Amino acid sequence: MTPPKTAAPAEPQAVIAPDGSVRAGEDPGLPPDDLKTIYRAMVATRLLEERGMSLQRQGRIGFYIGCIGQEACGAGATWALRPDDWLFPSYRMPVALLLRGIPIRDLLHECYGDAKDSSKGRQMPCHYSYRQVQFVSISSPIATQIIQAVGAGMAARIRKEDTVVLADFGDGGTSEGDFHTAMNFAGVFKAPVVFLCQNNQWAISCPLPKQTGSETIAVKARAYGMPGVRVDGNDVLAVYRAVRDAADRARRGEGPSLVEALTYRVGPHSSSDDDKRYRPAAEVAEWKARDPIERFRKYLEKRGAWTESWEKSLRENLAKELADGVAECEKTPPPPxxxxxxxxxxxxxxxxxxxxxxxxxxxxxxxxxxxxxxxxxx
Ligand SMILES: Cc1ncc(C[n+]2csc(CCOP(=O)(O)OP(=O)(O)O)c2C)c(N)n1
Ligand SMILES: [Mg+2]
Missing domain, CATH: 1.20.5 (Single alpha-helices involved in coiled-coils or other helix-helix interfaces)
Known part of the structure; x- marks a missing residue:
């Protein structure tokens, strides 16, 4: 029997074209100060990730797991939420912490696991936890946070709070039973949750077609009775718009949504991985050329919110912040x-x-x- 023909997967929705332009009526119209704050956090994240990996290679920290190429997903999603909305993140969204005001220095302390680490050295590096900004501790077992997010959403409903909860996970996470349990429960009880799948097309060495027979991740929403949308995850405004709409819907009491952000992990899975062993360099190069930061920069320039001298001083300030942070960590003793x-x-x-x-x-x-x-x- 020949398998039924399936339609080509839906093109992900985008706002910013590769040249930085936006089609009429598509721009969510964020003010320049917001745009610059988001851009700064994305650049800061990129620099942190580069430094984090080299600190690991130099033997100064034990482990690192980065999100290079995926900065737009976390940034767009976080900016679409209210500061009191809860984040149940995976390990690829440190940008959320920077956007919620946690200094780079504090993230470095967590990676060093020293006396100034908010987790007191008890977590793996990059497994951040910041109660003061509603950022729940990252769990190593994948997908566990998806159910926890639904529980937190239900708690908010019962307490008559209008907070929304973001559950962030990868494409690999969707193959876990926890994904099904969470989506099913949220669909039935209309939990105020935004499910954000950062589909970077790999789960360590497992490529997406071996992960799921589904055409897209977004279509899975339909079976759980919620809307699913597929957006370009390298387009920060597309992610922003989709998560904002989903959060508004959840806040109105209309229930959960699934946002699939199609993106790519351009680096190795973590400092313990060598991605050259399982994927072609050409594929990585192709996605590197779709850099989310560069795309957003072009947009900012067109909006008159970016100049070369601003970029230069931004990068200089961030480099100093990072260098000062590393120096401070190396003077800080281990936790008592x-x-x-x-x-x-x-x-x-x-x-x-x-x-x-x-x-x-x-x-x-x-x-x-x-x-x-x-x-x-x-
Ligand atoms: C329950 C569980 N199984 C396996 C692992 C090992 N593991 C860590 S990350 C990962 C891949 C996750 O892929 P995905 O969900 O796509 O997220 P990504 O790393 O691509 O962001 C695996 C298999 C784990 N941490 N937890
Ligand atoms: Mg993945």
Whole structure:
């Protein structure tokens, strides 16, 4: 039997053309100051990602996972939400934190896992968590955050709050049972959730056609009773517009939506990956040429919101911020030993107190140089 013919996948919706122009009536009309704030965060993210990977290669941090090529997805989505809306992110949206005012320095402290890390050195590098900006801790197991986001959305409804929740995940995440559970529940109970799939077409070495037989990710929405839209994920205004519309809908009590942002991870999956082993260089080069930052820059220029001298000083300031941040991290000690046993029990149980004492003794021994072969912590 010959398989039924399927239509070509829907062209992703775009706002900004490759030359930076916008079709009449398509521009969401963000004011120049907003545009510049978004652009700055995207450039900051790019520079952070480049520095993060080199810090890992130099052995100064243990791990790095970057989002080069995907900066428009996180930036457009975050700007489309209210500051009090919740983010349940995957690891490819540090730009959300920069847009919500977390300094680059703080993200570096998290990567170093030092005494100024908001997670007290308990998380993997780049697995950020910032309660003060509604950014829920990134989980290593993929897709777990999708259900959590729906739970948070339902809680907001029950408490009669009008906050919206963004669940951000990758194309690989859609093959997890958690995706189905979350989408089904949200569709039935009209949870105020925006599902954002950053479809970068790879899940480490697994390409999209081996991930799903579905024509697009967006069409999956239909079976769950919610709208699904496919946008160009390298176009920050297209992502902004789609997430804004979905968030407005959720806030009006009309339920969830799925936004598929078609994009590409131009770097390796993480510092532990070598993508040259499983994908052709030509494919990567093709997507590098569709750089979301360059496209947005051209748009800004056409809107009269960009000059070469502004870009130069922006990059100089960011480079300084990064260099100062790294220098500060390298002067910051590791978190205190007490942090190993804190934040769990109201009063420290006897066995943990005992173990902490043992550790303190061991630390003293190493610091006294009795055994110079062993650095502490081990
Ligand atoms: C439940 C689970 N299975 C496998 C892994 C290993 N793993 C980490 S990231 C990843 C790929 C995820 O791909 P995708 O969802 O497309 O996100 P992307 O990394 O492309 O942004 C895998 C398989 C994991 N962390 N958790
Ligand atoms: Mg992926």
């Amino acid at each position: 030993l007490e942090s190993l046993v804190g934040d769990v029990f109201g009063g420290l149980p006897a066995h943990l107190r005992e173990q902490l004492e043992e550790l303190r003794e061991e630390q003293k021994e190493h610091e006294s140089g009795k055994d110079p072969t062993m650095a502490f912590p081990l």
